[in-house]
Amino acid sequence: MNAALPGAFTPAPSFFEATARQRVQQLLDAGSWREFLPPPTLASSPHLAALDMPGAFDDGVIIGAGLLGAKAVLVAAQEGRFMGGAVGEIHGAKIVGLLRRALAEKPAAVLLLVDSGGVRLHEANAGLIAVSEIMRAVLAARAARIAVLALIGGSCGAFGGMAIVCSLCSAVLMSEEGRLGLSGPEVIETVMGFEEFDARDRALVWRVTGGKHRYLMGDSADLVEDSSAAFRQGVLDCLGSQDTAPATLASLRATQKGLRARMTRFSSCRDGSEVWAGLGISAPQDVPLLERDALIGLKKGLPA
Amino acid sequence: MKLPQLLDSLFPDGHAITVSGQTITGTATTARGAVAVLGTTEGAAISHDIALTLAEGILDTIAQYPGRPLIFLVDTSGQALSRQQELLCLNGSLGHLAQCVDLARRQGHPSISLVTEQAVSGGYLSFGLMADRSYACTDAQVRVMDLKAMARVTKIAYERLAALAADSAIIAPGADNYCRMGAIDAIWEPPLAVSLEAALAEIAASKGMQDRRMAAGLARGGRQLAAGVAAAVLAAS
Numbered sequence: 001m002n003a004a005l006p007g008a009f010t011p012a013p014s015f016f017e018a019t020a021r022q023r024v025q026q027l028l029d030a031g032s033w034r035e036f037l038p039p040p041t042l043a044s045s046p047h048l049a050a051l052d053m054p055g056a057f058d059d060g061v062i063i064g065a066g067l068l069g070a071k072a073v074l075v076a077a078q079e080g081r082f083m084g085g086a087v088g089e090i091h092g093a094k095i096v097g098l099l100r101r102a103l104a105e106k107p108a109a110v111l112l113l114v115d116s117g118g119v120r121l122h123e124a125n126a127g128l129i130a131v132s133e134i135m136r137a138v139l140a141a142r143a144a145r146i147a148v149l150a151l152i153g154g155s156c157g158a159f160g161g162m163a164i165v166c167s168l169c170s171a172v173l174m175s176e177e178g179r180l181g182l183s184g185p186e187v188i189e190t191v192m193g194f195e196e197f198d199a200r201d202r203a204l205v206w207r208v209t210g211g212k213h214r215y216l217m218g219d220s221a222d223l224v225e226d227s228s229a230a231f232r233q234g235v236l237d238c239l240g241s242q243d244t245a246p247a248t249l250a251s252l253r254a255t256q257k258g259l260r261a262r263m264t265r266f267s268s269c270r271d272g273s274e275v276w277a278g279l280g281i282s283a284p285q286d287v288p289l290l291e292r293d294a295l296i297g298l299k300k301g302l303p304a
Numbered sequence: 305m306k307l308p309q310l311l312d313s314l315f316p317d318g319h320a321i322t323v324s325g326q327t328i329t330g331t332a333t334t335a336r337g338a339v340a341v342l343g344t345t346e347g348a349a350i351s352h353d354i355a356l357t358l359a360e361g362i363l364d365t366i367a368q369y370p371g372r373p374l375i376f377l378v379d380t381s382g383q384a385l386s387r388q389q390e391l392l393c394l395n396g397s398l399g400h401l402a403q404c405v406d407l408a409r410r411q412g413h414p415s416i417s418l419v420t421e422q423a424v425s426g427g428y429l430s431f432g433l434m435a436d437r438s439y440a441c442t443d444a445q446v447r448v449m450d451l452k453a454m455a456r457v458t459k460i461a462y463e464r465l466a467a468l469a470a471d472s473a474i475i476a477p478g479a480d481n482y483c484r485m486g487a488i489d490a491i492w493e494p495p496l497a498v499s500l501e502a503a504l505a506e507i508a509a510s511k512g513m514q515d516r517r518m519a520a521g522l523a524r525g526g527r528q529l530a531a532g533v534a535a536a537v538l539a540a541s
Contacts, residue, residue: 036540042533047474051460063537093518093530097537119425121458124448126474126527128425129487129517132433136515139406161429167399182395182426188385197387208391219393247403249366255400256359263352263392270388
């Protein structure tokens, strides 16, 4: 019963549903992946053990080196199935170490496959400080003209401190299923109430934090289909066109101006569909239904 | 300490500081020369507007006063919690602020953050924790989440977390824990001006822009794994 029916349509493997290891294997050139500190090199988190919580030898993130389109890349992939991909002491230090290693190895890019709710509460202080260290390490890599790309398409999205990390990267690539935001909808609902943000309204959550919205607003440089092959092509396109120049006073002035302008322009909006109408999209209600290619075309046709 | 007293204690030689809403901007005189002062007060929740106002203050300082030190006064309850803020990618504005602090460092501006009342999560990440050195006033609160809320979210008994907090710096709120873990360099007692001048002198004498926090956490015993793991990644074949 496990054999596929003859002639049955076989969809591309979903990036959203894949494990961190599957994502890395599918993303990179076949046979090129080399994991650093593979299980069981490191002990699992003693902080989780102290709370009788199960640990993992990779602490929820795998790191290593490989080739993508024959270009050398360093990769960190968070495993959303372990503690929601949350950053603890070991988890964070692995990513920091990888980014520091990039300074010496000068890869074509560091790829961060982000799938995380943010700081791991069970090691809260260590997690928060680790996120800050990742932030500094991303910017140090970028200052050395190494591209750092964030790929967001996992089941946990990119939230909390990891969302700030994403915004520091050279570019963000998202799938429609990807979500990016600082506070998760559940947190906002818990603190501010159901009327402020109904976290169970999945369509609303996607209109506020999802890949299509972030792409239309320019917070994600590209929108890709939900497959490792599509993310792979997105990275290749990015590496071909990416300007690796680090931030300058002029570039941050320009960003500042853009962020101020859009804050003013969209200050009364509370739903993605209102923003899309403001961007000049004539049928914003159709955006959630559009295929990826149609949405790319729609964005290209928008007034500047 | 209320903000006016705090400013007088930090800058007895004079200051010209404006508080607009919960955002602090201005300049002050120290024994080591003029400094830019930027920050937040009354437990501000960092919004797009606050992040961009602070970022603008940093960019203006870089443009107009090369090398002028940046003093960040941190009193934040975290990030603004609203759908409207998230809709416009709040992480992006906080990231932009963090990038401005980093650019200032690379352009030769020393930076110091001082937690005056409280520092929480994203609000602290966006500027306080980006500074070259971080300090906290006595009694300042630093945390991701208080233990009671943490107990609710993690579904671990509060008593259990409190017992663990007694001998580990990893989960319990407190500036002293962040000090043991390497993120905060020292707790400042009044008179604050003496500590500030010593900190400015220390940064001026130190070399390099490396993040020293893992090594500090290891040396102080509060964070014993991170430095070794990062070093192992660098050495891995």
